[in-house]
Amino acid sequence: SSNKYAKVYNSSPVVSDLKPLDSFQRRHLGPNETEVAHQLKTLGYKDLDEFVKAVVPANILVKRPLKIEPQNGFSESQLLAHLKSIGAKNNVNIKTFIGKGYYGTIVPPVIQRNLFEAPEWYTSYTPYQPEISQGRLESLLNYQTVVADLTGLPVANASLLDEGTAAAEAMILSYNFCKKKKPVYVVDANVHPQTMAVVQSRANTLGVELKVLDLTSGGDAGFEELQSISKSVCGVLAQYPASNGTIYKKFQKISDLVHANKGLFAVATDLLALTLIKPPSSFGADIALGSSQRFGVPLGYGGPHAGFLSVVNELNRKIPGRIVGVSKDRLGNRALRLALQTREQHIKREKATSNICTAQALLANMASNYAVYHGPDGLKKIAQRVHIYTSILASYVQGSHEIASENFFDTLTVKLNGVTAKNFLQTALADYGINLYKVDETTVSLSLDETIVESDLIKLIKLFSGKAVDNATLQKDFESVSISLDAEIIRDQAEHPYLTNPVFNKYHSETSMMRYLHSLQAKDLSLADSMITLGSCTMKLNSAVEMIPVSWPEFSSLHPFVPKDQAKGYEELIVELEKDLADITGFDGTTLMPNSGAQGEYTGLTVIKSYLDSIGETDRNICLIPVSAHGTNPASATMAGLKVVAVKCNDDGSLNLPDLEAKAKKHAKNLACVMITYPSTYGLFEPGVRDAIDIVHANGGQVYLDGANMNAQVGLTSPGDLGADVCHLNLHKTFAIPHGGGGPGVGPICVKSHLMKFLPGHPLIETTNTNTETAIEPVNSAPFGSASILPISYAYIKMMGATGLPYSSVIAMLNANYMMKRLEPYYEIMFIGKSGLKHCAHEFIIDLRKLKAEAGVEAIDVAKRLQDYGFHAPTMSFPVANTLMIEPTESENLDELNRFVDSLISIRKEIDAKMNGDSTGNVLLNAPHSLDDLLSSKDWESRGYSRELAGFPLNHLKNAKSWPSVCRVNDTYGDMHLLCTCPSVEEVAAESD
């Protein structure tokens, strides 16, 4: 039972029964019994029970036994067999031509193996430390270049969460661009239904009036209506090619009208089509957006996929999300880093124009490398082939049914002759093993993609025309068919060139591509190198056994809109995972739809708002948020249409309860909710949380708990047990999904029963919340969000089991407190020691603020110097400026904890040297030291410290060290000279002059 911990938990395999010995728990947890015993001794406790009691306040500790089955967890091989049997319930033998933003694609095996399945790529963190992230920064810069080149709009970001949220971001950008003075946003009728629904969701919460007009397929009426309201329209969104398959040619007129009224014109588009047709820039689009999924990212039952968004130059400081920019390092060498961070919510907070934080870096990297591997010619040929197949099919369909799409690329909308859509779909499925899309009772549509082969075409022709053709006939058809696009929309590569940068024209053999990928990852630090102590990010093990099923076609190859009886395996997994998460959080219901933590926040707040509205409390729109909160909290509140009121914190980091009470009371009529992170973003179990919850409830508000720090709670307490109404979880923190170098993530929310009926629905697929009346609109495009990575968290939970999971929390806290204890003599630890607080939870903060004056050293110097010790810096300046927040997680063992601590102690000596005027102290200010600096710089005589001290400050580094590939990067230079696509050959040449 989880009510009692062993003196030291048993991390060895035990032949105490006949159970398999490939148990997972002992592999996931870093320290073994001996190490745990040592750590307990260091901290002065005799066993883990004593330790837990000392760390977790009595009124918090619940230790309700979890209900997870199997209680003791699957072994690794049992888990794999179990997931195989679940996967087998997904039908992967049906060929799906549903399209609508999701297309079959071939993942190049070289990318599959050397990126998607390589821990060096998927376990790294968002590249906030650029000197040890140049590999994925380059790859993301390539991504931005792909998007910018193909859309013709020069500024692209490094991914958004998906196409639907990208469209929502476009709307928000337009709304803000018009200073919120133009309340109407117009969406063309021929935009994907799920995109429309996601935009609708955001419009609802922001108070934007969404108007759907048929600007494209329905004659002039739509345009005329747009004209009539244009003064109050902040922007228009259309789709190119349209959802129905037609590539419309009416967009110049629309964009002129929008521009005349100072709004923004946004175009949802398709990167593959853009290799053949004119870019959106050619007809005046200000914003282009879409999904890069079909560039080599598996369907995965809906995600994760990288959304993209690009804008005209004038909007470059308004674009949401992360942007990689080109800058220089201390030596003046080209170096990349995240640009314009002042736009982001961790700076702007409730004034931020987007709450996006975790994005889709890993998937963007897959897509960009797909483009690198195929090059401009290869991509174009893939597009041509898809188009030719579609054209041949169209020529057969024509005789029997009516094709409603004119000037199509890959999608045909077909008005059926003499058969209902329902019956036609049934025939397609039963006789041909094919999924099509039902548009209405008599209309179907289908989209072809890269995976189409002759035998598919033969089946489709038979299905649509009754004609039996053979390969020879098709070959003849091929010779007579040609690119059937209207000349005026065909892209002229001279006028609109793309992917001319050498990187897209060099790595077309597998050997060269493999080496390119290898060389990129070799520049980056990941969990495969050393621990990443990022406070609040929970960089725990992402085990191989958890990752393996993600590659299985049973999970990776399903389209999100297949009939649900083809996805029974997913359904089983999703229902069970929702149940387990509800159990862990102490809630009643879960939605797995949100594809990031911030999305979860938005979802949770929207659910709260809908609930309050449903009980007539429509005036409640105040959201209390402590000043210490993560930037996404206020930003999400704003997105959800709430007004943020900040709540103070005490000197000891705890919530200022009197202030909370005062504000709750003051706003009692309008109080919607409070957002609390627990343990706090300071890493503390404040005992006052239950009081805070009571205060808010007493004043009619709901309680939202940010679950980013859930790794300190599992099996010990829970948001539900504490009395909260809703929480989000970051599955990419607590539940072992890797961070992917900046995404993907999954941000489910769990809720009390009164909120369940408001959980999000979806226009095309029934979600777990079947109450369509009350369900809120979908928060992202796919009904189950980033479905294909859910097996990771599922595996983690099912292998740890009810009895194992609490140990993750306990050992995470033990590791943190052990490190803190060892560091105490050397660094000031924030809050600890104050008001009797003796322990941190699973993370702690070292305070470097005094060092500036004392030694001229800042947090950034320590952070950069840690790179010379082979480590990634802890979280810098969050939640407090000039501090470092350290979170070890449970997966690190004593050796690694000690290596990190020893590094910080060694750095402390360097700080002291600096303070005492010893020249070796300068090593801090020049950190990190790239090999280029160490071997090529000419100023070594004057530095006052040796190359050895710089590069090998501790001896173990000679055996293994992950080197920074550039010196300290100059952020200011980059922001002032914004360049966020691959520099052209000329630019590079000019640079090196």
Added chain:
Amino acid sequence: SSNKYAKVYNSSPVVSDLKPLDSFQRRHLGPNETEVAHQLKTLGYKDLDEFVKAVVPANILVKRPLKIEPQNGFSESQLLAHLKSIGAKNNVNIKTFIGKGYYGTIVPPVIQRNLFEAPEWYTSYTPYQPEISQGRLESLLNYQTVVADLTGLPVANASLLDEGTAAAEAMILSYNFCKKKKPVYVVDANVHPQTMAVVQSRANTLGVELKVLDLTSGGDAGFEELQSISKSVCGVLAQYPASNGTIYKKFQKISDLVHANKGLFAVATDLLALTLIKPPSSFGADIALGSSQRFGVPLGYGGPHAGFLSVVNELNRKIPGRIVGVSKDRLGNRALRLALQTREQHIKREKATSNICTAQALLANMASNYAVYHGPDGLKKIAQRVHIYTSILASYVQGSHEIASENFFDTLTVKLNGVTAKNFLQTALADYGINLYKVDETTVSLSLDETIVESDLIKLIKLFSGKAVDNATLQKDFESVSISLDAEIIRDQAEHPYLTNPVFNKYHSETSMMRYLHSLQAKDLSLADSMITLGSCTMKLNSAVEMIPVSWPEFSSLHPFVPKDQAKGYEELIVELEKDLADITGFDGTTLMPNSGAQGEYTGLTVIKSYLDSIGETDRNICLIPVSAHGTNPASATMAGLKVVAVKCNDDGSLNLPDLEAKAKKHAKNLACVMITYPSTYGLFEPGVRDAIDIVHANGGQVYLDGANMNAQVGLTSPGDLGADVCHLNLHKTFAIPHGGGGPGVGPICVKSHLMKFLPGHPLIETTNTNTETAIEPVNSAPFGSASILPISYAYIKMMGATGLPYSSVIAMLNANYMMKRLEPYYEIMFIGKSGLKHCAHEFIIDLRKLKAEAGVEAIDVAKRLQDYGFHAPTMSFPVANTLMIEPTESENLDELNRFVDSLISIRKEIDAKMNGDSTGNVLLNAPHSLDDLLSSKDWESRGYSRELAGFPLNHLKNAKSWPSVCRVNDTYGDMHLLCTCPSVEEVAAESD
């Protein structure tokens, strides 16, 4: 058709028909059209036809169109689908308890993903360049330590090909130890049947008399017979635990007798059992051997698996195979390297005592890391659990049938009561989905393994006893059963400790293990870093798509002795691959059994000998071998019982035909064969090969063609077309199987029809040669050798297709000649220019012999300096001392060829500096430069060259470079202070004093 090459081949995807665009050929071949055109221009040819004509002598060029289907090759996704459908014909739903040297095992996912599926591990070469191989050298040293510790014999090698060949090596060692004066080798009757057969094969060819005596299960008669012949017995082989499952306790007596007669006592054993029972050293074994497969290496239908062999200290210079030893680098730091190479066949040639070359490094590394991950306790617990399961089962079997094994570990031999073995096996299969082993008409046996779970045990109990038990009963049984081994054989860990070195006690969490594996590979150079120009080794791309199916359970989980109708997929693949290889080589039949090139040589020569014997030509035992031949040729000839007569070569490297003719005539009565490598080991297409073949045939000999250089022939000519009778292929060269850091390999032989009926058979499973009368004994343990990696070559052939394959050869030759052309102005190229020879084939030799006198620089200096340029050295001093042989392969593109050439040109300038007394020339003698040297050495002021020149001699290296992790390794020191297990903690401590 392959009769004509395009001007430049088309390496782009072409939408010339409806075919998929994920074609493989263009990804496999490095250069694209533009590059090929540039290379042709550099060489002065207008198209590839002209080039081929100039390179391949007219009487050699055949260009018979290949019959491979599909002619144009599968695309990558087609290939995967095709192999899936073949794999589906293997039945993986049966649980197999056959044992006999092959056991179910759980591959830890962290090893699966980070080693087995990581190109950094599998694409590296044998660690002959230790400075860039410290990672796998450490891992192999760990392997040796595992073997030495568990067997109790202190000197182990870094793997042999499998258990059967290890046993044969033990016999040969014993025979040689007795100076070939004791002609009898005794094998106990309770040794695995396939081991016995392999030993029989070697005995036959070496002229050793093999005697099978029952020394264990049959009372005293056997021992008495051994006593009676003991004077002529060079050695005895027994098995512990025996093949029948019993752990016999009679070995001390046998070893005393053998030792009294100065023979050697060898014991085949099981590493897992040895964690529980006394090591072979405890009863006087001189040699221990076996397979390490069950340490986490998939069954793979028989292989590849690492064999092991350890010996007493006195035999340390007689042990066959590669040995990793501990030595020092130039700076005195600990460094590993291959030890005692003077024992090996590349030095000893026909006097070598073994022909083993390619071994099983990758599989040894898997096994050693399995031991690292589990540690001594973990391994012991796995063994205990297997044993307890077996004991519980035995307790149930006893009531119904008779257990013939006494004192068993994991294997029960069961004399059936009232049912025939045949019927019993049928019931087991049909009703329980279980495979057992049939011993004789009324006896079956079974072995349990790590993968056993309660549900298996329940089925087995039902099957054997008719009793239906449940989990609760089993738990009770578990509590009452105990380790049932006789006390006298139980291992006392104080007396016989194992795996006490820290490396086996440190990495038991997945995070730490992942990092350990990552840190090892980060020290090594592989194809993921840069080209490996090893002449004669053909380090071409091992593509991801070829590797993926190797991980599929459909191929990886089959036991080699399952009924053939459970392996229909394998059968289909094997038959087709044999056919394709026969087509490519111009022969009639193929065997895939030999698991290395040298094994192929042995097999081919043995087949020739059997053929000659069969036609009454029993006196033919002379094998002519040119002096330029690879060392395995003469060594294999000796193993096959042939006498080697060396044939001279001309100054231009070609075969000296008059000398050949003279020797063929002189030995006409006894001439068995000639062994020719073609193109020669000098990389030359000598036109005289047809004459040579005729000469040998005219004198009654057969012609053996060493196919190591087949990559210059495919689709252009072939051994069969040239007139040879047999050839071997190295699938790990020409046919894309990775070298695995020193193995695995596959060395099939192809033969003319008159030799087909002599191809090897197998005692347990029917091979492709169904003529059991004439078939030679198996050459290794598994009927189809390293079956699980055959899909790699199959995939390669089927994706290149008949039309694509010849381009591999053509582009390989183009790349070689392009490099040669660019290097000509800087280095002397051997042979080229002589006797009108203008071109090399697919490799060429640069001659550095004069530089010693001129500049004090040797080939080794250039080789080591290349590491500073981020490259692996070419083949050094083979086939000519103080030269470098460069083979680029077709997979390298122009950029990489140029980078390598530019490096050699830059080195040429350094040589010139040295010659001119410029101090920068010293950089050559100190090469390679580790980072430790660059940053920590104190003598930089006096070196006369800069750190930058040392570490970054060319600018591109600043972007990506694979660094040597130690400085130049001292071979002599290591051989003089032989240490070939992990140093103990004390030794390491002493070292650092």
